[in-house]
Amino acid sequence: MFCASKHIFGRLAPLRGATTLSSTSPTSTSTSSTSTSLRPSFFPSRSLTQSRLFASVKDLYYYNSPSSRKPSSAIISPDDKDFVKIVEVGPRDGLQNEKTIVPLDTKISLIEKLSTTGLRVIEAGSFVAPKWVPQMADSTSILTHLLRSPPPSPQPVTYPFLVPNLKGLESALPHKTPPPPHSGASEISIFASASEGFSLKNLNCDITTSFTRFTPVVKKALENGIKVRGYVSMVISCPYSGDTPPQKVVEVTKKLLDMGCYEVSLGDTTGVGNPYSIDVLMKALIDGGVPVEKLACHFHDTYGQAIVNCMVGLANGVRVFDSSVAGLGGCPYAKGATGNVATEDLVYFLHSVGMKTGVDLEKVSEVGAWISDAIGRKNNSKVGPALLAKRPETSTPASS
Numbered sequence: 562m563f564c565a566s567k568h569i570f571g572r573l574a575p576l577r578g579a580t581t582l583s584s585t586s587p588t589s590t591s592t593s594s595t596s597t598s599l600r601p602s603f604f605p606s607r608s609l610t611q612s613r614l615f616a617s618v619k620d621l622y623y624y625n626s627p628s629s630r631k632p633s634s635a636i637i638s639p640d641d642k643d644f645v646k647i648v649e650v651g652p653r654d655g656l657q658n659e660k661t662i663v664p665l666d667t668k669i670s671l672i673e674k675l676s677t678t679g680l681r682v683i684e685a686g687s688f689v690a691p692k693w694v695p696q697m698a699d700s701t702s703i704l705t706h707l708l709r710s711p712p713p714s715p716q717p718v719t720y721p722f723l724v725p726n727l728k729g730l731e732s733a734l735p736h737k738t739p740p741p742p743h744s745g746a747s748e749i750s751i752f753a754s755a756s757e758g759f760s761l762k763n764l765n766c767d768i769t770t771s772f773t774r775f776t777p778v779v780k781k782a783l784e785n786g787i788k789v790r791g792y793v794s795m796v797i798s799c800p801y802s803g804d805t806p807p808q809k810v811v812e813v814t815k816k817l818l819d820m821g822c823y824e825v826s827l828g829d830t831t832g833v834g835n836p837y838s839i840d841v842l843m844k845a846l847i848d849g850g851v852p853v854e855k856l857a858c859h860f861h862d863t864y865g866q867a868i869v870n871c872m873v874g875l876a877n878g879v880r881v882f883d884s885s886v887a888g889l890g891g892c893p894y895a896k897g898a899t900g901n902v903a904t905e906d907l908v909y910f911l912h913s914v915g916m917k918t919g920v921d922l923e924k925v926s927e928v929g930a931w932i933s934d935a936i937g938r939k940n941n942s943k944v945g946p947a948l949l950a951k952r953p954e955t956s957t958p959a960s961s
């Protein structure tokens with residue numbers, strides 16, 4: 562049977578080298594019909610990138626025979642060459658922007674239900690200042706619960722927590738004294754910005770200061786055996802600072818990797834990216850020496866481009882994608898930003914091109930329906946409701 566990912570890798574490697582984006586003059590890129598968010602002024606002329614992009618997409622679909630497009634929800638090894646890791650961010654990114662505080666029991670139920678779906682990474686909360694993000698104030702209780710009563714799951718699951726500073730790290734470290742005793746988080750994420758404006762809004766400091774604060778956090782976390790993931794926000798454009806130069810993303814990504822992050826997730830926080838701008842960014846990162854296997858894509862779906870942007874990430878060799886069940890979410894400091902790409906839609910897409918996630922699409926769709934109902938939100942997944950609507954009426958819903 563034809564292997565999709567082999568050909569994506571195999572054929573894209575020469576493409577990357579062969580295609581030179583030489584027309585980089587900002588003046589040559591501006592036309593009256595293209596808004597800045599579609600083609601940021603830092604970005605090169607469209608035609609060369611277009612041919613490269615179309616070749617990548619053709620690789621992804623043309624060479625993937627229909628026989629390989631089977632749902633793959635069986636438990637599979639992360640070492641499988643077609644494996645794509647999904648980082649479920651619903652309980653954190655998905656809920657952090659909810660105005661009404663979601664009860665702790667609902668958050669824990671969400672994490673427990675997600676744990677049964679085959680997901681291997683579920684971001685469970687964040688140790689940030691409660692006056693800034695009150696919705697995440699109960700994250701210590703969530704960690705304590707997960708450590709005391711690990712959710713039953715058919716596969717090993719990691720539950721990372723966001724940490725902005727040393728005070729946040731204290732909550733993630735093992736506690737020997739009550740209340741409450743716990744043995745610590747196994748993974749944290751630090752979150753930087755590629756734009757000064759968002760850094761000031763989100764972290765209350767500029768990018769340089771944020772790194773001064775991250776340095777001791779990463780050092781202490783690693784000393785305590787805690788893995789550290791990095792985020793870069795506003796990788797395409799920022800509502801406060803305008804378009805983000807790809808080189809700035811490269812610089813921030815490299816800093817995060819150099820300081821000890823094992824993986825960096827690229828946040829299109831406001832979902833303004835499109836296949837063109839994402840492709841240019843991917844090329845800048847890869848050509849800039851960032852190993853693609855250390856990258857993850859974290860795309861919000863504000864403009865409905867998240868799935869196609871994930872396809873561009875996949876075609877460039879990315880094998881880690883962040884998503885949120887039912888497309889929950891938004892960012893408290895990015896006005897108008899809506900949720901991440903829905904996990905259900907991402908899993909459907911990945912399976913359709915022959916990649917393996919280990920995620921049971923039907924089960925995760927049930928969780929999406931349940932949480933949307935539980936918090937009174939519209940389900941932003943397209944696939945979940947469509948799939949569940951096709952089920953025979955005798956099926957039992959997940960909410961029972």
Ligand SMILES: CC(C)(COP(=O)([O-])OP(=O)([O-])OC[C@H]1O[C@@H](n2cnc3c(N)ncnc32)[C@H](O)[C@@H]1OP(=O)([O-])[O-])[C@@H](O)C(=O)NCCC(=O)NCCSC(=O)C[C@@](C)(O)CC(=O)[O-]
Nearest residue numbers: 688689690693725728729752763764765792794795828830
């Ligand atoms: C970074 C700070 C803390 C600076 O906030 P600050 O106000 O500059 O900090 P401070 O050191 O001056 O402290 C102010 C108060 O906060 C407390 N405090 C201070 N730190 C903590 C902590 N860790 N945990 C609990 N409490 C804390 C501290 O104790 C003090 O309490 P007070 O004396 O007033 O009672 C603040 O700006 C903050 O919490 N920011 C987080 C904002 C946030 O969570 N944003 C959303 C997540 S990022 C995101 O969604 C993007 C992402 C990752 O998904 C990727 C993408 O899509 O782009």
